[in-house]
Amino acid sequence: MAEYGDIRTGRHCVFVLHAHLVFVTKFRYRVFTDTHLTRLEEIMRAVSAYFETGLAEFNGENNHVHLLVNFPPKIALSKLVNSLKGVSSRRMRQEFPELAAHSYRANTLWSGSYFAGSVGGAPISVLRQYIEQQNRPL
Numbered sequence: 001m002a003e004y005g006d007i008r009t010g011r012h013c014v015f016v017l018h019a020h021l022v023f024v025t026k027f028r029y030r031v032f033t034d035t036h037l038t039r040l041e042e043i044m045r046a047v048s049a050y051f052e053t054g055l056a057e058f059n060g061e062n063n064h065v066h067l068l069v070n071f072p073p074k075i076a077l078s079k080l081v082n083s084l085k086g087v088s089s090r091r092m093r094q095e096f097p098e099l100a101a102h103s104y105r106a107n108t109l110w111s112g113s114y115f116a117g118s119v120g121g122a123p124i125s126v127l128r129q130y131i132e133q134q135n136r137p138l
Contacts, residue, residue, distance in 0.1 A: 010072055019077055021067040022115035023085060029102045030062040033137050043088045051080050059134040066131045077116055085110045
């Protein structure tokens, strides 16, 4: 059963919806440092707040990031992913010109694909622990 803190209510519903998202950099370039991931988390939290979703957990390595998102049923997950990737790509390339050098052909930071998994079988605590244990670069 979900923890009481995770249960959210809407106008006509009560819900607990979590998704595990993974975004990979274009051509799997190893471009992220801890500074990049810290700023990326801030951007992703801002976009999540705009969509009235919660970013429960965030971490990554030098070529991909993991997100654990708590979202309402009125939000299409594909639209959330599109905004998360689009806004973060644009802002990161503006703020860190060295990232733009890796995306000169495609003019994008992220690969066109992504992983989205519903989180229901594994307890949230196990997934949080998995995301926290990513080998974050220095």
